[in-house]
Amino acid sequence: xxxxxxxxxxxxxxxxxxxxxxxxxxxxxxxxxxxxxxxxxxxxxxxxxxxxxxxxxxxxxxxxxxxxxxxxxxxxxxxxxxxxxxxxxxxxxxxxxxxxxxxxxxxxxxxxxxxxxxxxxxxxxxxxxxxxxxxxxxxxxxxxxxxxxxxxxxxxxxxxxxxxxxxxxxxxxxxxxxxxxxxxxxxxxxxxxxxxxxx
Amino acid sequence: xxxxxxxxxxxxxxxxxxxxxxxxxxxxxxxxxxxxxxxxxxxxxxxxxxxxxxxxxxxxxxxxxxxxxxxxxxxxxxxxxxxxxxxxxxxxxxxxxxxxxxxxxxxxxxxxxxxxxxxxxxxxxxxxxxxxxxxxxxxxxxxxxxxxxxxxxxxxxxxxxxxxxxxxxxxxxxxxxxxxxxxxxxxxxxxxxxxxxxx
Numbered sequence: 574x575x576x577x578x579x580x581x582x583x584x585x586x587x588x589x590x591x592x593x594x595x596x597x598x599x600x601x602x603x604x605x606x607x608x609x610x611x612x613x614x615x616x617x618x619x620x621x622x623x624x625x626x627x628x629x630x631x632x633x634x635x636x637x638x639x640x641x642x643x644x645x646x647x648x649x650x651x652x653x654x655x656x657x658x659x660x661x662x663x664x665x666x667x668x669x670x671x672x673x674x675x676x677x678x679x680x681x682x683x684x685x686x687x688x689x690x691x692x693x694x695x696x697x698x699x700x701x702x703x704x705x706x707x708x709x710x711x712x713x714x715x716x717x718x719x720x721x722x723x724x725x726x727x728x729x730x731x732x733x734x735x736x737x738x739x740x741x742x743x744x745x746x747x748x749x750x751x752x753x754x755x756x757x758x759x760x761x762x763x764x765x766x767x768x769x770x771x772x
Numbered sequence: 773x774x775x776x777x778x779x780x781x782x783x784x785x786x787x788x789x790x791x792x793x794x795x796x797x798x799x800x801x802x803x804x805x806x807x808x809x810x811x812x813x814x815x816x817x818x819x820x821x822x823x824x825x826x827x828x829x830x831x832x833x834x835x836x837x838x839x840x841x842x843x844x845x846x847x848x849x850x851x852x853x854x855x856x857x858x859x860x861x862x863x864x865x866x867x868x869x870x871x872x873x874x875x876x877x878x879x880x881x882x883x884x885x886x887x888x889x890x891x892x893x894x895x896x897x898x899x900x901x902x903x904x905x906x907x908x909x910x911x912x913x914x915x916x917x918x919x920x921x922x923x924x925x926x927x928x929x930x931x932x933x934x935x936x937x938x939x940x941x942x943x944x945x946x947x948x949x950x951x952x953x954x955x956x957x958x959x960x961x962x963x964x965x966x967x968x969x970x971x
Contacts, residue, residue, distance in 0.1 A: 578812070578815075578816040580809075580812040580815075580816070581808055581812060582805050582808045582809045582812060583809065584809050584812050584813045584816070584894055585786060585813065585893060585894055585897045587784060588813045588816060588890050588893065588894060589816065591816075591818070592818075593818055606781050609780055609781045609957075609970075610779075610781045610782065610783050612957060612961045612970065613777070613779040613780060613781060613783050613957070614783045614784065614787045615961075616777075616779075616954050616955075616957060616960065616961070617777040617779070617783070617787060617788065617790075617952075617954060618889060619790070619791075619792055619889070619892065619904060621906040622906070623953070625954065625955055625959075625960055627960055628960050628961075628962065628966075629960065629961045629962065630962050630963075630964075630965075630966065631961065631962065631963050631964070631970060632963075632964060633963075637963075637964045640964040640965075667882070679906075680881075680885075680906055680926065680927070682879075682881040682882045682885070683866070683881045683882065683884060683885035683888075683926050683927070684885055685882060685885065686879075686881070686882035686883055686884065686885030686886040686889070687885040687886060687888060687889035688889075689882075689886060690817060690818070690885070690886035690887075690889040690890060691787050691889060691893075693818065694784060694787065694890075694893070695783055695784055695787060698784045705818060707820040707821070707878075707879055718965065718966050719965070719966050720966055721966075727879065727882050728879070728882070753816075754822070755815050755816060755824065756815075756824055758808075758811060758812070758815060760824075761815065761824055761826055761827050761828065762811045762814075762815070762827075762828045762830065763827065763828065763829050763830065764829075764830050764831075764832075764836075765829075765830070765831060765836050765839045766829075766839075766917065766918070767827075767829065767917050767918050767919050767920075771808075771811065771830060
């Protein structure tokens with residue numbers, strides 16, 4: 574389903590076309606080459622002092638069904654309903670400190686978000702769904718996968734090929750078919766002074 | 773200057789071509805339509821519960837030289853050396869709480885990073901430089917521009933048209949001409965288990 578962003582001026586296609594679909598084809602795995610493209614896109618995101626403070630864990634159901642299941646078990650019940658069809662799961666994690674100095678990196682989560690956006694845009698370009706979720710048990714994920722204490726789990730990401738919205742039921746289907754929405758530009762983007770919406 | 777990312781598999785052009793240049797043409801302003809495109813790209817980034825927890829302040833030297841100067845004065849001395857040529861400055865800011873519930877939004881900085889990456893990629897597509905910086909006085913910026921206490925200043929962003937690296941001197945010029953580098957893929961991207969680098 575195409576739900577292009579409604580914008581005042583044209584923007585890049587993959588940015589306009591990226592959205593967080595939930596209808597994922599349960600019968601198609603994702604080629605390893607495509608997964609590598611998602612990771613390479615994330616890898617080349619910008620970061621403060623070039624720190625690259627992001628870490629990603631990936632589980633491919635085809636090759637590692639047990640790992641995939643463990644990751645899946647960390648999701649909220651609401652997400653499990655549709656993520657069950659996703660052949661690949663990822664988890665984005667922010668590193669706490671700068672590698673060279675050991676000092677706290679206050680841009681770590683920010684930069685991880687940038688890397689994940691690259692990943693999602695690359696997925697869009699490849700005709701894949703990449704849907705980030707905050708609804709998961711981060712403490713459980715850290716324990717399951719021995720993620721060091723001071724790292725911060727940011728998002729689980731469901732990845733796969735899109736399917737028809739009719740794969741979903743009820744509320745999930747309605748949300749899949751609803752138009753995408755954003756606040757008016759001037760609510761979040763200010764010119765010259767705080768709160769002075771740009772026009 | 774083109775310094776495309778070196779990747780194992782092809783990735784989207786604008787992701788491969790985006791980099792944080794410092795040589796900016798002091799004689800070219802940025803069309804308002806192009807600035808709107810940068811903001812629209814940011815606006816359509818994904819965010820947890822669709823919260824859009826990012827805020828951006830923009831100063832266009834052409835129309836608001838005093839505001840631009842105030843923003844410029846918040847930069848570190850090292851950044852001032854090259855940012856002096858940038859016709860437009862922006863500041864990305866992360867909102868602290870969810871708009872509906874008033875509860876802390878732990879994805880706020882992460883999502884702001886995603887929005888800024890969209891902005892930078894849109895700049896790349898338009899042939900513009902968008903260079904994010906952590907080197908600025910956030911407390912000073914908050915005071916100057918009456919940014920509410922609980923908001924978090926993330927990055928100043930220098931925006932303009934690219935110039936030849938010869939505009940820069942010494943160390944800055946060397947960095948401009950040096951190849952871009954990233955850690956090997958397996959250092960940050962793991963398959964199935966923490967620390968098990970993907971191949």
